[in-house]
Amino acid sequence: MQGDDAELTAAVRAAQDGDETAFRTVYRSVHPRLLGYVRTLVGEPDAEDITSEAWLQIARDLGRFSGDADRFRGWAARIARNRALDHIRMRGRRPAIGGDETELEGRPADADTADQALEALGTDRTLGLIARLPQDQAEAVVLRVVLGLDAKSAAAVLGKRPGAVRTAAHRGLRRLADLLGGAGGGDAAVLDGVPAQRESHSGTAGAAGVTDSRTRTQKDM
Known part of the structure; x- marks a missing residue:
């Protein structure tokens, strides 16, 4: 520990x-x-x-x-x-879930970029961009990157399979990279080139007060 x-x-x-x-x-x-x-x-x-x-x-x-x-x-x-x-x-509102998650369950992510997301941006800006993702991807990214949960724990929160959460998080992070690229830039490259299935979590101290920074290997990955 x-x-x-x-x-x-x-x-x-x-x-x-x-x-x-x-x-x-x-x-x-x-x-x-x-x-x-x-x-x-x-x-x-x-x-x-x-x-x-x-x-x-x-x-x-x-x-x-x-x-x-x-x-x-x-x-x-x-x-x-x-x-x-x-x-x-x-309030009579429902979260806007993006896409059919059943297609994700059998498809592992080809890379885990969770440790890169908060390194690329300040926390407030990151959360603002994450909020623009489809809801399933946004939840997966925040649970894995911001709260630092592994795929198994995040899946328990969402009532999904770990593989679905891993893939939703991966897709969300890739969309985040696209958003960064559309904003001009250079930060998007930080999300590329991550070794496959490397498990790591990183937080960045920012205006929102996120201060945890750690790297761990998860057995269930």
């Missing part, structure tokens, strides 16, 4: 024992990325409120959680996603 993950795991366990300082540590570590995920689902105006509601549920149900940092991020993402979908249903 990497240092950042070990610290988050320890903080989660201390928070479960009632340590308020530890809970604040958990919140500061996870909240900016969780907020970015909710923004891809509901847009900017409602994201803060929905993420706050998710944290109320996280705090309430924390005692029933079991697992390490990766499992906590996935658990928090599922709670936030359910809150966002409830909000969408109440």
